Amino acid sequence: MPHIEHTQSEWVSAVVQAVHGVLPSRDFIPLHEPEFAGNEWQYVKECLDTGWVSSVGKYVDRFEQALAEYTGSPYAVVTVNGTAALHMALLLAGVGRDDEVLVPALSFVATANAVSYLGAVPHFVDSDSRTLGVDPQALRLYLERIADYRHGQLINSLTGRRIAALVPMHVFGHPADLQGLLQLAQDFGLPLVEDAAESLGSRYQQRHTGTFGLLGALSFNGNKVMTTGGGGAILTADPVLAARAKHLTTTAKLPHAWAFQHDEVAWNYRMPNLNAALGCAQLERLPDMLQRKRALAACYQAALADVEGVRLLTEPADCHSNYWLNAIMLTSPQRELRDALLQALNAAGLMSRPAWTLLNQLPMYQHCPAAPLPQAQRIEDALINIPSSPALLAAGG
Numbered sequence: 065m066p067h068i069e070h071t072q073s074e075w076v077s078a079v080v081q082a083v084h085g086v087l088p089s090r091d092f093i094p095l096h097e098p099e100f101a102g103n104e105w106q107y108v109k110e111c112l113d114t115g116w117v118s119s120v121g122k123y124v125d126r127f128e129q130a131l132a133e134y135t136g137s138p139y140a141v142v143t144v145n146g147t148a149a150l151h152m153a154l155l156l157a158g159v160g161r162d163d164e165v166l167v168p169a170l171s172f173v174a175t176a177n178a179v180s181y182l183g184a185v186p187h188f189v190d191s192d193s194r195t196l197g198v199d200p201q202a203l204r205l206y207l208e209r210i211a212d213y214r215h216g217q218l219i220n221s222l223t224g225r226r227i228a229a230l231v232p233m234h235v236f237g238h239p240a241d242l243q244g245l246l247q248l249a250q251d252f253g254l255p256l257v258e259d260a261a262e263s264l265g266s267r268y269q270q271r272h273t274g275t276f277g278l279l280g281a282l283s284f285n286g287n288k289v290m291t292t293g294g295g296g297a298i299l300t301a302d303p304v305l306a307a308r309a310k311h312l313t314t315t316a317k318l319p320h321a322w323a324f325q326h327d328e329v330a331w332n333y334r335m336p337n338l339n340a341a342l343g344c345a346q347l348e349r350l351p352d353m354l355q356r357k358r359a360l361a362a363c364y365q366a367a368l369a370d371v372e373g374v375r376l377l378t379e380p381a382d383c384h385s386n387y388w389l390n391a392i393m394l395t396s397p398q399r400e401l402r403d404a405l406l407q408a409l410n411a412a413g414l415m416s417r418p419a420w421t422l423l424n425q426l427p428m429y430q431h432c433p434a435a436p437l438p439q440a441q442r443i444e445d446a447l448i449n450i451p452s453s454p455a456l457l458a459a460g461g
């Protein structure tokens with residue numbers, strides 16, 4: 065909390081000033097802007113010049129190979145967006161109608177929507193205030209209390225439904241406690257599917273996020289660390305799952321020179337060549353963009369070090385974060401203080417946003433099962449995202 069002798073408005077001004085001091089002086093600074101400063105124009109132009117904009121062209125294969133190499137995932141299958149990647153990953157992990165899937169309440173709505181697309185039910189769980197990701201200790205105690213085994217399956221004894229998977233999310237690029245979560249998943253016989261939509265470039269103990277679970281999903285939406293306009297990818301080490309992912313995202317069409325033969329109901333979730341071309345160019349520049357994002361985070365951390373009552377959220381121990389979105393945390397979470405700060409930051413032209421409304425509060429998910437969520441609620445009351453584009457440091461000097 066601020067000094068007793070300071071008024072709230074003096075404290076708010078001090079925080080705004082600290083953030084402002086890091087950034088270039090402009091009327092308005094968005095939360096996260098893409099940066100196209102390499103081969104983007106050239107590769108996209110080539111698609112336009114040759115006419116290969118859609119479902120045929122070399123960039124899709126090239127982007128998949130480059131992603132596999134960058135993440136260390138044996139296979140990467142690109143999709144139209146990250147939500148589609150997560151939908152397919154859950155399907156491939158065996159999630160089906162009337163199953164429950166453990167997902168963090170503190171996430172973007174896509175995490176729960178992908179579960180719903182399969183006729184399954186999201187079951188919301190609490191987060192850890194250090195990582196912002198699913199808290200494996202709290203989840204273990206919760207499952208021991210509410211779940212039991214029937215015929216070798218983990219069943220929610222309150223609803224009678226099977227619990228079919230666990231989906232951790234790496235919030236704002238900070239890796240969740242993957243070691244704890246993997247152990248938990250193993251102990252309860254649950255497949256782990258990572259929502260790594262926000263964590264391209266983030267590593268946990270040297271290994272890329274999204275490669276720990278049976279499957280992982282990435283996003284290349286316009287606001288993420290790199291973009292394809294819209295796009296996503298499924299990561300897996302399993303060649304059978306990778307082949308199924310390709311098949312299911314390409315209308316289950318059997319390869320043939322001219323015949324239309326499809327062997328199951330499937331999806332048109334393939335990433336167009338145009339988007340993959342953009343992705344190839346963006347990925348070439350990702351290390352450079354991430355380096356500047358880290359430098360920006362270090363500047364914020366230094367600027368906020370002397371301001372009481374707030375701190376910058378930093379990467380968990382043993383982790384290398386992509387610092388997708390920098391987050392200020394109030395040391396004593398308080399909704400009113402958070403909103404006063406959000407108001408002042410936005411009024412100063414520094415685009416800032418709260419965390420997502422907890423998913424169990426949204427109308428379509430209010431009736432879904434949920435664990436007690438004390439930490440997620442505290443995080444929601446404490447957190448503010450501040451401008452985080454890679455170009456901010458280069459432009460600001």
Ligand SMILES: *Cc1c(COP(=O)(O)O)cnc(C)c1O
Pocket residue numbers: 145146147148150171172174175233259261262282283284285295296
């Ligand atoms: C961005 C994001 C997704 C996927 O989003 P798309 O816009 O469909 O690419 C999924 N989960 C989380 C947590 C995200 O932030």
